[in-house]
Amino acid sequence: MIFRPQRYRLPDRPGEPFIDPEEIENLLVQKAGASAAEVEAVIGRAMARQRLSLSETAVLLGASADARERVLAAAERLKREVYGSRIVLFAPLYVGNRCTNRCAYCSFRADSADTVRKTLTDSEIVREVEALERVGHKRLILVYGEHPAYDPAYIARTVRTTYGVRTEPGGEIRRVNINAAPLSVEGFRTVREAGIGTYQIFQETYHRGAYGRYHLGGRKADYDWRLTSLDRAMEAGIDDVGLGALLGLHDWRFEVMGLVRHTNHLEACFGVGPHTISFPRIKESSASLPAASPVGDEDFVYAIAVLRLAVPYTGLILTAREPASVRDRAIRYGVSQIDGGTRLEIGSYSGEPAAEQGSSQFAIHDSRSLDEIVGRLVESGYLPSFCTACYRRGRTGEHFMEFSVPGFIKRFCGPNAILTLAEYLADYASPVVAERGWAAIDRAVAELPAEAAVQTRLRLERIRTGERDLYF
Numbered sequence: 001m002i003f004r005p006q007r008y009r010l011p012d013r014p015g016e017p018f019i020d021p022e023e024i025e026n027l028l029v030q031k032a033g034a035s036a037a038e039v040e041a042v043i044g045r046a047m048a049r050q051r052l053s054l055s056e057t058a059v060l061l062g063a064s065a066d067a068r069e070r071v072l073a074a075a076e077r078l079k080r081e082v083y084g085s086r087i088v089l090f091a092p093l094y095v096g097n098r099c100t101n102r103c104a105y106c107s108f109r110a111d112s113a114d115t116v117r118k119t120l121t122d123s124e125i126v127r128e129v130e131a132l133e134r135v136g137h138k139r140l141i142l143v144y145g146e147h148p149a150y151d152p153a154y155i156a157r158t159v160r161t162t163y164g165v166r167t168e169p170g171g172e173i174r175r176v177n178i179n180a181a182p183l184s185v186e187g188f189r190t191v192r193e194a195g196i197g198t199y200q201i202f203q204e205t206y207h208r209g210a211y212g213r214y215h216l217g218g219r220k221a222d223y224d225w226r227l228t229s230l231d232r233a234m235e236a237g238i239d240d241v242g243l244g245a246l247l248g249l250h251d252w253r254f255e256v257m258g259l260v261r262h263t264n265h266l267e268a269c270f271g272v273g274p275h276t277i278s279f280p281r282i283k284e285s286s287a288s289l290p291a292a293s294p295v296g297d298e299d300f301v302y303a304i305a306v307l308r309l310a311v312p313y314t315g316l317i318l319t320a321r322e323p324a325s326v327r328d329r330a331i332r333y334g335v336s337q338i339d340g341g342t343r344l345e346i347g348s349y350s351g352e353p354a355a356e357q358g359s360s361q362f363a364i365h366d367s368r369s370l371d372e373i374v375g376r377l378v379e380s381g382y383l384p385s386f387c388t389a390c391y392r393r394g395r396t397g398e399h400f401m402e403f404s405v406p407g408f409i410k411r412f413c414g415p416n417a418i419l420t421l422a423e424y425l426a427d428y429a430s431p432v433v434a435e436r437g438w439a440a441i442d443r444a445v446a447e448l449p450a451e452a453a454v455q456t457r458l459r460l461e462r463i464r465t466g467e468r469d470l471y472f
Contacts (some may be wrong), residue, residue: 005268006053008261012268014231017224019206024054024257031058039067043074046309049082051273057260060306061253068302075305075333082312085444086385086417087377088337089370090139090177091132092319094346095120095158097359099145101218103204105249105282108145108361110218116358118346119149125161127350133171135341135370136428138386138420140173141200143361146181146220155180156194163195169427170468174388177242181219182229188236197388198275199233201226202244206258210250210292230266230274240275241266242317247300248282248291255279256303260310276315276337277307283321283362301329308334320366324376327366331382341370374424375433378440385417386424389471415456416471418444422463 005012010020031038042056052060060071096119099108107115120128132140142158144150159176166172177198178191188199205211208223215221230241243262245255256279263273281300282291295303307316318327318335320342327338343349344360368376374384389412418441425437441460445453459470 003051003267003271003273005264008054008264012265014235014269015228017227018265019208019227019258019261021207021209021254024206024254024261027054027058028061028253028257031055032062033064034059034062034067036064036067036070039063039070043070043309046312047074047078049312051263051267051312052260052310054257054260054264057257057306057310060309061256071309072302072305072333075308078312079308079332079334079336083336084383084414084417085381086336086383086387086413087331088139088315088385088387089137089340089373090141090337091137091339091349091370092141092143092179092342092344093125093128093132093162093349094143094344094359094361095125096147096150097145097346097361098147098149099218100148101146101220102216103218103220104214104216105246106361114358118359120158120347122157122161124347124350125158126165128347129162129165129173130167130171131349131351133165133167133173134428136374136386136424137341137370138173139175139177139197139388141177141179141198144178144180146218150180152183152187152190155191159191159194159196170423171427172469174386174392174469182226183232185232185236188233188238192236192238196238198240198242199230199238200242200244200276200278201229202246202278202280203227203258203262204244204246205249205255206245206261207250207254214249230262231269234266234270234272239270239272242276242278243274244278244280246282247279247295247303248293251293252295252299252303256306256310259307263311263314273311274314276317277311278317278319279303279307280319280321283365297326297329300326301333304330304335305333320364321362323365324368328376328380338373340368340373342366371428371430371433374421374429375436378433378436383414383417383440383444384421384424384437385413386420387413387416387471389416392471412472414444414448415452415459418456419459419463419470422460423468426463 009023010018038059042059097108100110102109162176175197179200211223267273315336316334317337318330319339346359377384425434
């Protein structure tokens with residue numbers, strides 16, 4: 001894959017800061033109230049699967065109310081063309097909430113007297129993973145506070161423990177992603193060797209001044225160390241990484257620009273962009289800190305649409321921090337991955353006593369079970385997917401982009417989504433969801449190219465007779 005990253009005032013060099021706030025702010029001012037012709041030109045570039053520049057992204061962010069409708073329609077169309085109807089499902093598993101940082105918005109912060117500190121033991125991790133497998137999950141993201149106890153060796157051990165858990169009839173976790181503190185290059189090599197999928201970290205806010213106001217102590221107070229963490233991950237050989245910003249700390253338009261600028265940096269330095277982008281809004285926590293720059297629902301959904309157009313090849317993640325109504329809209333305009341059946345109190349999936357109240361990081365607003373979410377997706381015309389095939393076939397990093405940028409990934413993702421949904425329906429779904437799901441599979445297979453449909457039907461028959469983990 002050949003990327004053509006843009007050049008900006010701060011050059012893109014591995015391990016060096018690259019965010020220029022004045023450059024971003026000037027572009028936002030210059031492109032405010034962009035003309036309809038400018039907006040149409042940018043949409044045309046996005047629809048040609050071209051990753052947008054900062055200037056082009058600013059045009060979309062500055063669009064008028066009428067032009068916004070055109071942007072939303074284009075994002076919906078691009079999402080459908082690149083990703084089809086599939087929605088990838090996963091669950092977060094909080095391993096420990098000990099932390100040495102003092103982030104003003106976070107209940108895990110070191111000086112919080114209200115947070116119950118808890119780190120899962122190996123046996124507790126096994127119980128949690130067993131509980132997640134028994135409802136049908138195949139993809140997890142393990143989440144850790146920033147603390148010396150959660151060093152690379154510990155993270156690697158928890159990843160291997162998770163991969164080793166098996167339950168009947170076909171329960172196993174096939175992809176373990178992690179959300180953890182920035183590491184050194186050697187630390188990243190250690191966790192890579194454990195077989196992680198994506199390494200995800202949020203910059204929280206790309207505005208250096210705002211960052212300093214919220215991060216009051218601990219290693220996380222070092223803006224540059226966090227900003228360059230994915231450079232070290234890439235240097236260590238982790239070619240699937242995830243970006244994120246916590247919307248509400250600063251102007252959401254600036255954060256969208258920061259995410260696009262970060263994408264450009266990775267392309268320029270390492271020849272591959274992010275695998276995923278996340279954009280949670282500040283929600284309730286024991287920190288009780290209101291958003292300094294609150295983002296309403298309309299702006300939030302629009303930000304997602306702009307990101308979909310700006311970075312066509314990257315998965316967009318929206319978690320259960322948001323209510324079901326917002327998630328349903330966000331899926332329409334760009335989101336491609338959501339969590340299901342989420343519980344955040346540490347140890348709460350298995351219902352063990354370790355699930356102490358006061359150990360979670362924030363509140364959730366979509367408490368539906370995984371089965372309810374699968375049913376809702378199917379009913380809405382989407383294809384729930386638990387697929388991990390690209391990771392296991394080596395289609396990661398640059399190789400993933402070779403397929404996803406031109407939109408060819410549907411050749412694999414459609415059939416593989418069908419097969420993983422079939423497994424879920426056979427092993428875990430409620431009768432009503434199973435009936436609707438099999439009907440959705442029949443419709444999806446009928447839309448595949450002839451040869452792909454034949455091969456998919458053959459594999460579906462094997463799944464019906466008890467085989468598992470079949471993929472293209």
